[in-house]
Amino acid sequence: MNAVDIITKKRDGGVLSETEIRHMVMGYTQGTLPDYQMAAFLMAVYFKGMNRQETICLTSLMKHSGDIVDLGGIKGIKVDKHSTGGVGDKTTLIVGPIAAVCGVPVAKMSGRGLGFTGGTVDKLESIPGYQTSMAAEDFMNQVNGTGIAVIGQTGHIAPADKKIYALRDVTGTVENLSLITSSIMSKKLASGSDAILLDVKCGSGAFMKNLQDAERLAELMVEIGNADGKKTMAVITDMEQPLGCAVGNALEVQEAIAVLKNQGPSDITELSVCLAGMMIFLGEKAVSVEEGIEKAKAALADGSALEKFRALVDGQGGNPGITEDPGLMPQSSLCIEVRAEQTGYVRAVDAMKIGLASQHTGAGRQRKEDAVDLAAGLVLCKKTGDAVQAGDVLCWVYGNDAEKTRLAAEEVKPAVAIGAARPEKPQLIKKIIK
Ligand code: URA
Numbered sequence: 001m002n003a004v005d006i007i008t009k010k011r012d013g014g015v016l017s018e019t020e021i022r023h024m025v026m027g028y029t030q031g032t033l034p035d036y037q038m039a040a041f042l043m044a045v046y047f048k049g050m051n052r053q054e055t056i057c058l059t060s061l062m063k064h065s066g067d068i069v070d071l072g073g074i075k076g077i078k079v080d081k082h083s084t085g086g087v088g089d090k091t092t093l094i095v096g097p098i099a100a101v102c103g104v105p106v107a108k109m110s111g112r113g114l115g116f117t118g119g120t121v122d123k124l125e126s127i128p129g130y131q132t133s134m135a136a137e138d139f140m141n142q143v144n145g146t147g148i149a150v151i152g153q154t155g156h157i158a159p160a161d162k163k164i165y166a167l168r169d170v171t172g173t174v175e176n177l178s179l180i181t182s183s184i185m186s187k188k189l190a191s192g193s194d195a196i197l198l199d200v201k202c203g204s205g206a207f208m209k210n211l212q213d214a215e216r217l218a219e220l221m222v223e224i225g226n227a228d229g230k231k232t233m234a235v236i237t238d239m240e241q242p243l244g245c246a247v248g249n250a251l252e253v254q255e256a257i258a259v260l261k262n263q264g265p266s267d268i269t270e271l272s273v274c275l276a277g278m279m280i281f282l283g284e285k286a287v288s289v290e291e292g293i294e295k296a297k298a299a300l301a302d303g304s305a306l307e308k309f310r311a312l313v314d315g316q317g318g319n320p321g322i323t324e325d326p327g328l329m330p331q332s333s334l335c336i337e338v339r340a341e342q343t344g345y346v347r348a349v350d351a352m353k354i355g356l357a358s359q360h361t362g363a364g365r366q367r368k369e370d371a372v373d374l375a376a377g378l379v380l381c382k383k384t385g386d387a388v389q390a391g392d393v394l395c396w397v398y399g400n401d402a403e404k405t406r407l408a409a410e411e412v413k414p415a416v417a418i419g420a421a422r423p424e425k426p427q428l429i430k431k432i433i434k
Helices: 005-012 018-030 036-050 052-063 091-103 122-123 136-146 159-169 175-192 211-228 247-262 265-280 291-302 304-315 351-362 402-415
Strands: 080-081 106-111 148-152 193-200 229-239 334-339 344-349 377-380 395-397 416-421 431-432
Touching: 005 395, 005 431, 018 036, 018 052, 018 136, 018 159, 018 175, 036 159, 036 175, 036 351, 052 175, 080 091, 080 106, 080 265, 091 106, 091 122, 091 148, 091 247, 091 265, 091 291, 091 304, 106 136, 106 304, 122 148, 122 377, 122 395, 136 148, 136 304, 148 304, 159 175, 159 265, 175 193, 175 211, 193 211, 211 229, 211 416, 211 431, 229 265, 229 344, 247 304, 247 431, 265 291, 265 431, 291 304, 351 377, 351 402, 395 402, 402 416
Parallel strands: 080 193, 106 148, 193 229
Antiparallel strands: 229 431, 334 395, 344 416, 377 395
């Protein structure tokens, strides 16, 4: 078999066999297929697409390229939650403790941020002392004892995805339905959970820019998850504007704590309760999503979810005192206020531009190996639909590097559009797919 024949077949719109897809995936993972051939193949897939069968086959090959985690040592139905990536998305820090309080074991392996999107592991590392890596036995013991553990992705899960994603990232081949589906689902199916909840983001700050594309992605991922024997559901949610107000690692942890105290922004609170309700349903601790949502609201209202968050932090070596004293978290030396230049209503807060501005404060990384400034980022004071007066603060931009912070503040200005007419508040939760 010849890689050039496979590339040209896909370039000309052909349908690939399992053997052909295997040749490309295994060859690349094992290092016998060079970057330039894989890049050409990915570009051919980007333009010509893959059918359902090819996508299922690609997902399975990527899943089996590495270890399949065995979480059998953890009692109960393990439910994994995954977001397709967005700006200001700190829901794992809220939803995990709520689900754990309601009896769903949370054994979560999370990723780092890349580009304009954030990652849970970076956020957790802003908590002093928190260990994001753990021996497998300690991980299982923590979940069995505390009900929740959140660590970075370990070992050798879907190494094909790791390599292919890194190449997609630098060859303009990320935004393709089949490639995104196989990338996400190969990792999720190898991660050992019994059920999967997918938060598919839709809008300017997401890979899927419109509802139709988000629906196709969600439906395909749900089908693949269920076909693999894992009960899978998806929810399509808005990512036209950032979720909540805080974007940046320590800043997002502080906002998550505010939500756990019932003092957070309404959008992230609403989404967290919905996701937790779905997890509680998937974990069979509620007979419906609606009942799960009621249980989630109760866990927020009575403070038990906050207590569970403190237990999670404590169990992983972090300082639970951060819930009462935010000063224990990394602090920025600089803060620039971005003010409105006109009176009216916020018509849009472009999630992608805000994510990029936050990245440029130092809060995000351009390349995998870059260090991040855990204190840097920004906090929005106004969101879409809010009234503003000229001179009002729209956003606080935090950092430790004067030039980076100044440039990021410049980027925030055009990201917040103000007009005379009051726009509709965007619908946050667009659709649930079972
Ligand atoms: N998240 C992933 O893990 N992979 C993609 O391709 C896109 C988002």
